[in-house]
Amino acid sequence: MKMLTFYFSGHNFEYEARNDLRIFDLNIGYEVKLSGKSYNDTGLAMVSVLNDDGNSLVSTACLYLKDQLLFRAKYESDEIFLESADSKRLKKILVVKSIHSVLKRYYGVNPEYGILTGVRVVKILITALKHGKTKKETTKILKDTYEVLPEKIDLLWEVLDIERKYVNEEENKQNYNLYAGIPFCPSKCSYCSFTSYTGAKEAKIDKYIDVLVYEIEETIKMALRRGLKLHTLYIGGGTPSVLNERQISVIFDCIKKYYDLAEIKEVMFEAGRPDTLTEEKLMFLKEIGVNRISINPQTMNERTLETVGRKHSSKDIVNKYNLARKTGFDWINTDIILGLPGEDEADVNYTIREIIKLRPENITVHSLAYKAKSELTRQSEELRKDYDLIRKMYETVKKECIGSGYIPYYMYRQKNIKGNSENIGYTLPEMESLYNIVIIEELETILACGLGASSKIMKQDGRHVPIRNFKSLEEYEGRIKEILQNKKRLLFDEKEII
Numbered sequence: 004m005k006m007l008t009f010y011f012s013g014h015n016f017e018y019e020a021r022n023d024l025r026i027f028d029l030n031i032g033y034e035v036k037l038s039g040k041s042y043n044d045t046g047l048a049m050v051s052v053l054n055d056d057g058n059s060l061v062s063t064a065c066l067y068l069k070d071q072l073l074f075r076a077k078y079e080s081d082e083i084f085l086e087s088a089d090s091k092r093l094k095k096i097l098v099v100k101s102i103h104s105v106l107k108r109y110y111g112v113n114p115e116y117g118i119l120t121g122v123r124v125v126k127i128l129i130t131a132l133k134h135g136k137t138k139k140e141t142t143k144i145l146k147d148t149y150e151v152l153p154e155k156i157d158l159l160w161e162v163l164d165i166e167r168k169y170v171n172e173e174e175n176k177q178n179y180n181l182y183a184g185i186p187f188c189p190s191k192c193s194y195c196s197f198t199s200y201t202g203a204k205e206a207k208i209d210k211y212i213d214v215l216v217y218e219i220e221e222t223i224k225m226a227l228r229r230g231l232k233l234h235t236l237y238i239g240g241g242t243p244s245v246l247n248e249r250q251i252s253v254i255f256d257c258i259k260k261y262y263d264l265a266e267i268k269e270v271m272f273e274a275g276r277p278d279t280l281t282e283e284k285l286m287f288l289k290e291i292g293v294n295r296i297s298i299n300p301q302t303m304n305e306r307t308l309e310t311v312g313r314k315h316s317s318k319d320i321v322n323k324y325n326l327a328r329k330t331g332f333d334w335i336n337t338d339i340i341l342g343l344p345g346e347d348e349a350d351v352n353y354t355i356r357e358i359i360k361l362r363p364e365n366i367t368v369h370s371l372a373y374k375a376k377s378e379l380t381r382q383s384e385e386l387r388k389d390y391d392l393i394r395k396m397y398e399t400v401k402k403e404c405i406g407s408g409y410i411p412y413y414m415y416r417q418k419n420i421k422g423n424s425e426n427i428g429y430t431l432p433e434m435e436s437l438y439n440i441v442i443i444e445e446l447e448t449i450l451a452c453g454l455g456a457s458s459k460i461m462k463q464d465g466r467h468v469p470i471r472n473f474k475s476l477e478e479y480e481g482r483i484k485e486i487l488q489n490k491k492r493l494l495f496d497e498k499e500i501i
């Protein structure tokens with residue numbers, strides 16, 4: 004395996020340096036040596052030095068190969084403009100910018116999101132505006148400090164324009180969003196990293212639902228005691244539509260004891276796999292109060308569907324989609340993935356055109372994320388190809404969507420994502436999913452139930468405290484009381500909470 008040795012002096016920002024290296028190369032190994040000014044290395048070495056001369060901070064990075072200097076970069080604190088005064092952050096940014104500058108030249112790639120590696124990019128804009136920065140100043144921070152490319156900055160403002168109407172601190176603090184996870188699928192898709200079980204017997208699913216319903220009910224009781232208002236309900240997975248009508252009823256009956264679903268703006272049920280849908284099930288979902296579903300093609304190319312193990316054809320997608328329309332669903336999402344094995348720009352072009360013909364209200368575009376290190380078989384040389392390919396696919400999808408009246412309404416990034424791109428949701432006007440916006444921008448409390456589910460409790464000062472449920476079925480089912488205790492502690496114990 005290719006290796007890079009970091010030599011740090013004046014700082015120890017290993018996490019940040021490694022994340023920056025991962026933007027460029029998912030295959031390279033690295034080690035860190037804290038050093039003085041000297042080093043002796045026979046391989047690839049990055050010497051990163053941070054100096055404080057009393058007036059300003061200076062960061063330099065030099066990349067050497069077998070003692071020969073390849074590239075050098077230098078940044079001073081006077082050149083950096085941040086959304087808030089934070090000296091530790093300033094130091095990190097200085098170090099990362101110099102390392103990034105050197106890696107950009109070494110790999111010959113100019114990453115679209117610059118030095119940003121976090122998930123929530125639009126949140127940077129929301130935070131800067133909250134700190135009193137103007138649009139011009141915020142754009143300058145994105146461009147000069149974080150080195151985001153202009154077309155991505157435009158995208159971020161466009162997304163914020165849609166999201167803006169949901170940013171209302173007082174209201175956001177009163178709301179909560181309930182998530183229930185169903186970790187079962189009809190078959191495993193080769194690219195998928197979500198925890199899910201295939202081929203589960205009815206009894207195993209029933210046992211899980213018993214525990215889930217207990218968690219949902221106890222969670223709702225806590226939310227009510229805290230005076231929180233239910234904003235959206237999201238049944239996700241896995242594939243919730245593997246459940247039969249009886250199992251679905253058990254979940255909804257429990258929620259309906261406390262809420263009239265007709266009054267909840269968004270009641271989402273992921274029905275992603277067409278091979279789990281029948282006319283009866285769709286009608287049942289409609290009657291029970293679901294107002295938004297997803298039917299996910301991922302791709303409309305038969306060959307790829309087979310390669311990734313989807314076990315349904317593109318015709319099944321169209322048929323089940325039309326059935327859902329016939330049943331009365333007027334808010335349908337479709338997920339696609341860019342960068343699936345063997346696909347090129349023309350395949351993606353075909354997929355998006357076929358989907359747009361159906362006129363779903365939402366189209367969510369994911370860039371393929373590599374699920375495990377072992378699968379990252381690409382060589383560094385191929386990275387440039389990934390960047391170019393994903394960029395072309397992204398442009399194709401954007402052109403088709405915008406040209407057909409869709410607008411981008413939320414976006415987020417992931418680690419280990421192909422082409423270091425983003426995931427982006429398009430919507431027909433006024434049909435955006437609130438749940439997607441509030442979860443990605445961390446606007447409101449999310450109370451999540453089920454295996455591996457992630458809750459976020461919003462504190463009075465706007466911080467979000469995460470709680471993660473156990474990821475193994477045995478632990479989730481066996482330690483549910485502990486999970487609820489944890490939720491209760493975070494919702495009630497401290498004075499500072501909501």
Ligand SMILES: C[S@@+](CC[C@H](N)C(=O)[O-])C[C@H]1O[C@@H](n2cnc3c(N)ncnc32)[C@H](O)[C@@H]1O
Nearest residue numbers: 194195240241242275276299338369370371372
């Ligand atoms: C939790 S999955 C549930 C969807 C549903 N079970 C289905 O298959 O249609 C949500 C979405 O994540 C996306 N996804 C899953 N694995 C991914 C990966 N490795 N890279 C990019 N997107 C991925 C897919 O588009 C998928 O529809």
Ligand code: SF4
Nearest residue numbers: 188191192195197241
């Ligand atoms: S993509 Fe959907 S159906 Fe496929 S394994 Fe992941 S959650 Fe299950």
